[in-house]
Amino acid sequence: MRVLVTRAKDDAERTAQKLAALGHEALIAPVLRILPTGDPASVGLYDAVIVTSAHAVEALSSSADKSVPVFAVGERTAEVLRAEGFASVIAAEGDATSLSRLIRETLQSPRTLLHVTGRHHKEEPASSLRTAGFKVLTWEAYEAQAIESLPDQAEEAFQTGEIGAVLHYSRRSADLFVRLAERAGLHTAIRECPHLCLSADVAAPLRAAGAATRVADQPSEDALLRLVMSLS
Structure with missing residues (x-):
């Protein structure tokens, strides 16, 4: 089966390898490109670091004390951090809710936390942590910049009905995918294949566009790949 992968290029290439191992062909069609913001890291003293994406690790590894606890x-993100030499890394269950809960169960407030994140980030986990008495500093170390159009190969594959499924990892990327598809005149075509989503939040823009969605039973790529296999 041919599976469209909408992740940023480096992430999509790793996903493509996993799909190939399962006997599927990946068509990589990033809707975002990851770029450093160049924003300074000097945000003051902090007791621990929050990392909600592996995209933050490169910037963090060049500026942070690697003995500081990292949540x-x-x-997957924890593995990248450990490979960069961070000594104390604790992993949540793949979503902001479990990350906030892990921090609240591990640390006593008031503590100061540094959230290393992207330019377009959600309120969680910072919002619930602040409510619980933590001070959360934000360093926007990278940004996910929107791609201007879908690759020609992807447009052609939709037009000829070659796409067996599409993988979606974030609400913003799903929303961008819908916009790019509609701009390319593919509104009907994208409704003719299942869209496999990391969470119900990710699925929302696709459902609003009339696309058929299926949501992973947990927010992990392994769970998404199980959905792929269920279609085979």
Whole structure:
């Protein structure tokens, strides 16, 4: 089966390898490109770091004290942090809710936390942590910049009905995918294949566009790949 992967290029290439191992062909069609913001890291003193994406690790590794505790959103991000030499990394279950809960269960407030994140980031986990008495500093170390159009190969594959499924990892990327598809005249075509989503929040823009969605039973790529296999 041919599976469209909408992640940023480096992430999509790793996903493509996993799909190939399962006997599927990936068509990489990033809707975002990841770029450093160049914003300074000097945000003051902090007791621990929050990392909600592996995209933050490159910037963090060049500026942070690697002995400071780091709370990672999931195991994939935690693995990247450990590979960069961070000594104390604790992984949540792959989403902001479990990350906030992990921090609240591990640390006593008031503590100061540094959230290393992207330019377009959600309120969580910072909002619930602040409510719980933590001070959360924000360093926007990277940005996910929107791509201007879908690759020609992806447009052609939709037009000829070659796409068996599409993988979606974030609400913003799903929303951008819908916009790019509609701009390319593919509104009907994208409704003719299942869209496999990391969470119900990710699925929302696709459902609003009339696309058929299926949501992973947990917010992990392994769960998404299980959905792919269920379609085979």
